[in-house]
Amino acid sequence: xSAQLIQSLxxxxxxxxxxxxxxxxxxxxxxxxxxxxYVEPGAAETALSxxxxxxxxxxxxxxxxxxxxxxxxxxYPAQLLASSILTAMSDADSHLFPANFWNTHSIGNExxxxxxxxxxxxxxxxxxxxxxxxxxxxxxIYVAWSIIKLDGRILFYQREDTQKRHDKTAGDYGLPGxxxxxxxxxxxxxxxxxxxxxxxxxxxxxxxxxxxxxxxELREEAGLRFDEHYQFSLWRRLKPYRQVQGAAPNHALTEYxxxxxxxxxxxxGFLYLQQRVAEDERLVWLTPDDIxxxxxxxxxxxxxxxxxxxxxxxxxALAAALxxxxxxxxxxxxxxxxxxxxxxxxxxxxxxRAGEPGKDKPLPVTLSRQQLQTLLGLAAHARGFDFKSxxxxxxxxxxGWIELTEPGPLQTALLELAAALAGSxxxxxxxxxxxxxxxxxxxxxxxxxxxxxxxxxxxxxxxTTSKIPVSIRRAGLETAFGTVAPTSAEFSLxxxxxxxxxxxxxNRYPADNDTAEKIEGRYKKGLHLxxxxxxxxxxxxxxxxxxxxxxxxxxxxxxxx
Numbered sequence: 056x057s058a059q060l061i062q063s064l065x066x067x068x069x070x071x072x073x074x075x076x077x078x079x080x081x082x083x084x085x086x087x088x089x090x091x092x093y094v095e096p097g098a099a100e101t102a103l104s105x106x107x108x109x110x111x112x113x114x115x116x117x118x119x120x121x122x123x124x125x126x127x128x129x130x131y132p133a134q135l136l137a138s139s140i141l142t143a144m145s146d147a148d149s150h151l152f153p154a155n156f157w158n159t160h161s162i163g164n165e166x167x168x169x170x171x172x173x174x175x176x177x178x179x180x181x182x183x184x185x186x187x188x189x190x191x192x193x194x195x196i197y198v199a200w201s202i203i204k205l206d207g208r209i210l211f212y213q214r215e216d217t218q219k220r221h222d223k224t225a226g227d228y229g230l231p232g233x234x235x236x237x238x239x240x241x242x243x244x245x246x247x248x249x250x251x252x253x254x255x256x257x258x259x260x261x262x263x264x265x266x267x268x269x270x271x272e273l274r275e276e277a278g279l280r281f282d283e284h285y286q287f288s289l290w291r292r293l294k295p296y297r298q299v300q301g302a303a304p305n306h307a308l309t310e311y312x313x314x315x316x317x318x319x320x321x322x323x324g325f326l327y328l329q330q331r332v333a334e335d336e337r338l339v340w341l342t343p344d345d346i347x348x349x350x351x352x353x354x355x356x357x358x359x360x361x362x363x364x365x366x367x368x369x370x371x372a373l374a375a376a377l378x379x380x381x382x383x384x385x386x387x388x389x390x391x392x393x394x395x396x397x398x399x400x401x402x403x404x405x406x407x408r409a410g411e412p413g414k415d416k417p418l419p420v421t422l423s424r425q426q427l428q429t430l431l432g433l434a435a436h437a438r439g440f441d442f443k444s445x446x447x448x449x450x451x452x453x454x455g456w457i458e459l460t461e462p463g464p465l466q467t468a469l470l471e472l473a474a475a476l477a478g479s480x481x482x483x484x485x486x487x488x489x490x491x492x493x494x495x496x497x498x499x500x501x502x503x504x505x506x507x508x509x510x511x512x513x514x515x516x517x518x519t520t521s522k523i524p525v526s527i528r529r530a531g532l533e534t535a536f537g538t539v540a541p542t543s544a545e546f547s548l549x550x551x552x553x554x555x556x557x558x559x560x561x562n563r564y565p566a567d568n569d570t571a572e573k574i575e576g577r578y579k580k581g582l583h584l585x586x587x588x589x590x591x592x593x594x595x596x597x598x599x600x601x602x603x604x605x606x607x608x609x610x611x612x613x614x615x616x
Contacts, residue, residue, distance in 0.1 A: 284324030432534030
C-alpha cells in the first residue's frame with residue numbers, strides 16, 4: 056500500500072471533539088470512493104480493509120458503527136492514536152522507532168530491555184483482550200530438561216538471567232538442559248526448512264531433535280559427554296502450555312514443548328560430575344522437599360514452573376514422583392552371601408577375618424606390609440574415615456573409589472594387591488588401572504580392636520549421677536595413601552553399665568554366665584546401636600570368644616586434661 060493512498064484518507068477521517076464529546080462518523084463508502092481516485096476498485100477495497108483491520112485491532116474504531124458501514128472513533132485519544140499511526144505510515148520520513156531499534160547484534164541491556172518492554176506490552180495486551188481468551192502464540196520453544204539424581208537430591212543449574220530477570224519470583228535455578236536450536240536439527244541444510252520447523256507448533260522434526268539438544272546442553276552446562284559419562288531415557292513429555300514469556304528481548308505469547316529425560320551416569324560420569332559440582336558454584340543440589348516448598352533452606356528457588364503446571368500445581372505429587380525415581384548412579388556394591396563382615400588387621404602377619412557376624416574366620420590371604428597398608432587405605436576410605444594427609448597423585452571419591460591421577464609405585468602396589476586378593480571373598484575392583492575400591496558395603500568394614508580404646512574419667516566413676524560421659528577413641532592409622540586422622544566419639548552411658556563394663560574388662564566370665572549376658576544385652580540395646588558408635592569402625596565392645604565373655608578394648612581410666 057503506497058503512502059499516497061493513506062495520506063489521501065487523513066483529511067477524510069471521522070472526528071471527535073477534544074472536549075464535551077462531540078463527534079461525527081464517516082461512511083465507509085466515502086472513504087472507498089476517495090481511494091478509487093487512485094487505484095482500481097478491487098485494490099481500493101483491499102487497501103481499505105487492511106487499514107480497517109489495523110484500526111480495529113488497535114480498538115480505536117467503534118465496532119457497532121463499523122458493522123453499520125461507518126467509521127467512528129471511540130474517543131479523541133483514539134482519534135489521536137489512529138492519526139499518529141496512519142500519519143507515520145503515510146510519511147516516508149516517519150518511524151515509530153529509530154531505524155536501528157530492532158537490531159539485536161552487539162546491543163546493550165538497555166536496548167534489549169526497551170525491545171522487551173514493547174513486545175511484552177503488545178503481547179500481553181493481545182492475550183488479555185482476546186475475545187475468546189484463546190490468543191494464538193507467535194513463538195514456539197522446544198526444551199530438553201534432565202533429571203540427575205544422586206543421594207536423593209536433584210541437580211540444578213543457575214540460570215544465566217538470574218541477575219537481570221524481571222520476574223523475581225520465577226526462580227534462580229533450572230534443571231540442566233535448554234532450548235533446541237538450529238544446530239540440533241540433523242540434515243537441516245536448507246535455512247528455510249530449518250527455521251520453518253523451529254518456528255512451527257508441535258514440530259515432529261524439532262521434537263525428534265530434543266535428544267541432541269539434551270546432549271549439547273549437558274556438555275555446555277555440566278561438561279558431561281554422552282556415552283562416556285551417561286545414557287538417558289525419556290521420563291516425561293510435558294503437556295504444551297502458553298505464556299507471555301521469553302529470553303531477553305525475545306518476548307511474546309509462546310507455546311512451550313518440554314521433554315524431561317532421566318540420566319543414568321557411568322562411573323566415569325559420576326566421578327567427573329562430583330568434581331565439576333565441587334568446582335562450579337552454578338551447579339547445586341536441591342531435595343524433593345525443596346522442590347515441593349519452592350525454595351531451599353538457603354534461599355535457592357527452583358525454576359520448574361512447567362513441571363509444577365504439568366502436575367496440576369500439586370507440588371507434593373511432583374516431589375513424590377521425583378523421590379520414586381532411582382538415583383542416576385548406583386554404588387554397585389557386590390552382594391555377598393550371608394552379608395559378611397570384614398575385619399582388617401593393622402599389623403602385618405595378622406589375618407583378614409571375614410564371615411557372618413560372630414562367625415568370622417581368617418581369610419587364606421597373605422599380604423606384605425606394603426599390601427596391608429594399601430588395603431588399609433582402601434578400607435578406611437570405604438568406611439568414610441577422614442584422611443588428615445594424602446600422598447600426591449590421589450583423589451578420593453564417593454562409594455569408596457580411589458583415583459590415581461598419575462602413575463607411580465602406588466599403582467603397582469594396587470595392581471599387586473588386586474592379584475593377591477583375586478579369588479577371595481574380598482575382591483579389589485579396578486577400572487582402567489587408575490580407579491580402585493573395595494566393592495563392599497561400608498557398614499561391613501571393621502578394624503582390629505587394637506586401633507581403639509575405651510576411656511572413662513575416675514571422678515565420673517565415683518559420681519552418684521545416673522549417667523556419666525565416656526569416650527571411644529580411634530587412633531590414627533598409617534596407610535599407603537596417607538594418614539587417617541584419629542578421632543573420638545563421646546557417649547553418655549548409665550553409670551552402672553560403665554562399672555559393669557569395667558568389671559568385664561578385668562574378669563573372665565563363662566559364656567553362659569547370667570550376669571555377663573545381662574551386661575551384654577544392655578550394651579547391645581543401647582551403645583551398640585548408636586550410629587556414632589557404628590561409624591567408628593569398631594565391631595563391638597562385648598563379645599564371646601573361646602567360651603568366655605570378653606571386653607574387647609583396653610579400658611582406660613584417665614583424668615581430664
